[in-house]
Amino acid sequence: MSPLKKIFALKNKEPQKIDTDQKEDIKKIKLTFFESGYGSSKQAEGNDIVFKACLEDVYMDYKGKCREDENLQKELKSPYVEEKGKHETELKKRKTALGLLEESISNLEEKIVLFKNDMVEVKREPEKYGLEVDKKPKAQFYLGLTVLIPITFYLLVFYMSASFSAFFKNFDSEELTSAIFDGNALKKAIDGGWLEGIFIATIPFAFMGLGYLVHMFQKHKDWISYIKITILFIVTFIFDAILAYQIEKKIYEIQKTPDSLPFDIGIAFSSVEFWGIIFAGFIVYIIWGLVFDFIMKEYDNFDKIKSFIRTKREDVENCEINISKIIQKLNPIKEEISGIEGKINDLQRTIDGFVFSNKHYLTYHSEYVKGWFLAITDNFEALKRRDELLSKCVEIEKSHLIKHHINNEDYEGRLYKLIN
Amino acid sequence: MISTELKSHFLRLYLMAFSDDNFDVLEMQMLYKFAEERGVNKEQLNTILLQPSHETFIPEDLDKKIEYLYDLAIMIWADNIVTDDEKTALKKYALKFGFLEENIGELTQFLLKHAKNNLPKEDLIKLINE
Numbered sequence: 001m002s003p004l005k006k007i008f009a010l011k012n013k014e015p016q017k018i019d020t021d022q023k024e025d026i027k028k029i030k031l032t033f034f035e036s037g038y039g040s041s042k043q044a045e046g047n048d049i050v051f052k053a054c055l056e057d058v059y060m061d062y063k064g065k066c067r068e069d070e071n072l073q074k075e076l077k078s079p080y081v082e083e084k085g086k087h088e089t090e091l092k093k094r095k096t097a098l099g100l101l102e103e104s105i106s107n108l109e110e111k112i113v114l115f116k117n118d119m120v121e122v123k124r125e126p127e128k129y130g131l132e133v134d135k136k137p138k139a140q141f142y143l144g145l146t147v148l149i150p151i152t153f154y155l156l157v158f159y160m161s162a163s164f165s166a167f168f169k170n171f172d173s174e175e176l177t178s179a180i181f182d183g184n185a186l187k188k189a190i191d192g193g194w195l196e197g198i199f200i201a202t203i204p205f206a207f208m209g210l211g212y213l214v215h216m217f218q219k220h221k222d223w224i225s226y227i228k229i230t231i232l233f234i235v236t237f238i239f240d241a242i243l244a245y246q247i248e249k250k251i252y253e254i255q256k257t258p259d260s261l262p263f264d265i266g267i268a269f270s271s272v273e274f275w276g277i278i279f280a281g282f283i284v285y286i287i288w289g290l291v292f293d294f295i296m297k298e299y300d301n302f303d304k305i306k307s308f309i310r311t312k313r314e315d316v317e318n319c320e321i322n323i324s325k326i327i328q329k330l331n332p333i334k335e336e337i338s339g340i341e342g343k344i345n346d347l348q349r350t351i352d353g354f355v356f357s358n359k360h361y362l363t364y365h366s367e368y369v370k371g372w373f374l375a376i377t378d379n380f381e382a383l384k385r386r387d388e389l390l391s392k393c394v395e396i397e398k399s400h401l402i403k404h405h406i407n408n409e410d411y412e413g414r415l416y417k418l419i420n
Numbered sequence: 421m422i423s424t425e426l427k428s429h430f431l432r433l434y435l436m437a438f439s440d441d442n443f444d445v446l447e448m449q450m451l452y453k454f455a456e457e458r459g460v461n462k463e464q465l466n467t468i469l470l471q472p473s474h475e476t477f478i479p480e481d482l483d484k485k486i487e488y489l490y491d492l493a494i495m496i497w498a499d500n501i502v503t504d505d506e507k508t509a510l511k512k513y514a515l516k517f518g519f520l521e522e523n524i525g526e527l528t529q530f531l532l533k534h535a536k537n538n539l540p541k542e543d544l545i546k547l548i549n550e
Contacts, residue, residue: 004548007523008486
């Protein structure tokens with residue numbers, strides 16, 4: 001054999017011994033039973049009552065021998081041992097599954113504890129979780145908000161008034177004092193018609209919208225955003241300048257003398273009111289934009305922590321859902337385990353007990369009965385007496401088989417389980 | 421990518437592991453790991469785990485036994501790493517297939533060596549039968 005073949009050599013299977021001796025033994029035993037039946041029948045003259053007692057004796061004798069015959073018991077019990085093995089494998093599988101599921105539960109529980117801990121810790125040390133936030137985002141946010149709200153009101157009022165003055169107001173000499181700022185702008189605009197009212201009331205929001213856009217564009221730090229922001233500022237400035245120019249022009253028209261030059265940009269630029277309107281509007285608008293941007297950033301800061309906590313909370317919920325799913329799987333497995341354990345116990349009791357082989361017993365029983373009947377036929381010449389005895393013995397045999405439940409040939413062995 | 425055939429072969433090997441008396445949760449986890457690394461998902465394994473009854477199938481034919489073990493050796497090399505756990509598993513299966521205990525070490529080494537070089541199965545069988 002080549003060295004490689006040697007490596008791949010298989011274990012020798014135990015050769016199955018064909019037990020010829022055993023077969024011989026069976027023949028001998030059968031003959032013994034036949035002879036015993038014949039002898040007893042001859043001795044008792046085929047008496048049916050004696051036959052009954054003899055059958056009982058044969059039965060008990062065989063039962064005892066069957067119990068003591070280890071080889072026979074091993075052979076009879078082998079299907080039960082095999083079945084028990086199968087059940088034990090199934091049990092092992094279920095227990096492994098149970099172990100794995102229980103471990104998954106404890107892993108998930110550990111995760112939940114960690115998530116909950118993170119939810120508390122993130123407020124104390126946000127950097128630990130990769131969150132770059134200000135330590136006091138709330139204070140700065142509220143401080144900014146306190147500044148932003150009055151500035152918002154200011155812008156509302158200023159742009160309402162300035163827009164009213166620029167677009168709708170008819171200046172006369174008495175009202176020159178309130179040319180730039182008109183306290184009754186909104187009321188007057190409403191009086192002028194509801195469309196005029198809405199126009200004046202909503203125009204400041206266009207400026208705030210521009211401020212909001214500036215904040216949004218600033219989030220993307222690329223050159224396109226910066227160009228957009230610059231354009232937004234230029235547009236706002238131009239809009240402000242138009243308002244200032246309109247107002248200034250109206251004031252100039254009222255105050256002009258026949259010698260006055262026609263109003264133009266040069267006159268507007270050299271006017272104090274013109275620049276007053278621009279500063280009171282545009283500069284405050286820029287301040288509003290900066291404060292708004294600042295408080296939005298602060299809000300984002302504590303929103304980061306909030307969203308972190310929210311994510312963790314969702315993680316915890318997911319873990320809990322998974323745990324409940326696993327628990328649902330656990331119960332059927334536990335039930336199966338107890339079912340399999342029950343079966344194994346039952347099979348073990350069978351294995352610990354003994355199996356009475358109906359088939360084997362019937363072989364010997366038949367031989368005995370054959371011997372008994374043959375003796376009757378041999379020894380009784382009177383036909384009537386012989387038939388009478390034979391029919392009585394047949395009845396006795398039948399009732400014997402019924403009594404010991406051997407009349408049914410559907411199963412080969414009767415189980416005598418060990419009772420705990 | 422591991423083939424479907426190899427996957428089902430893996431599942432067969434996995435089944436065999438159950439008939440081992442020393443099979444425990446740790447070993448099971450190792451199999452889970454192997455499976456995951458080789459594209460057999462947890463669900464597939466769980467299905468088998470919770471499936472009612474299986475006949476443990478061990479090939480009778482020597483060539484088939486070698487083929488199966490060689491498949492496992494190929495599978496072990498699938499990730500280009502051979503861990504001690506994987507070696508132990510291969511040895512365990514070889515024992516289960518009825519090879520002599522004293523040859524197990526040499527046998528597994530031989531299979532792993534050729535699996536590494538991707539020697540075709542038929543050539544391996546020929547080599548052994550020479």
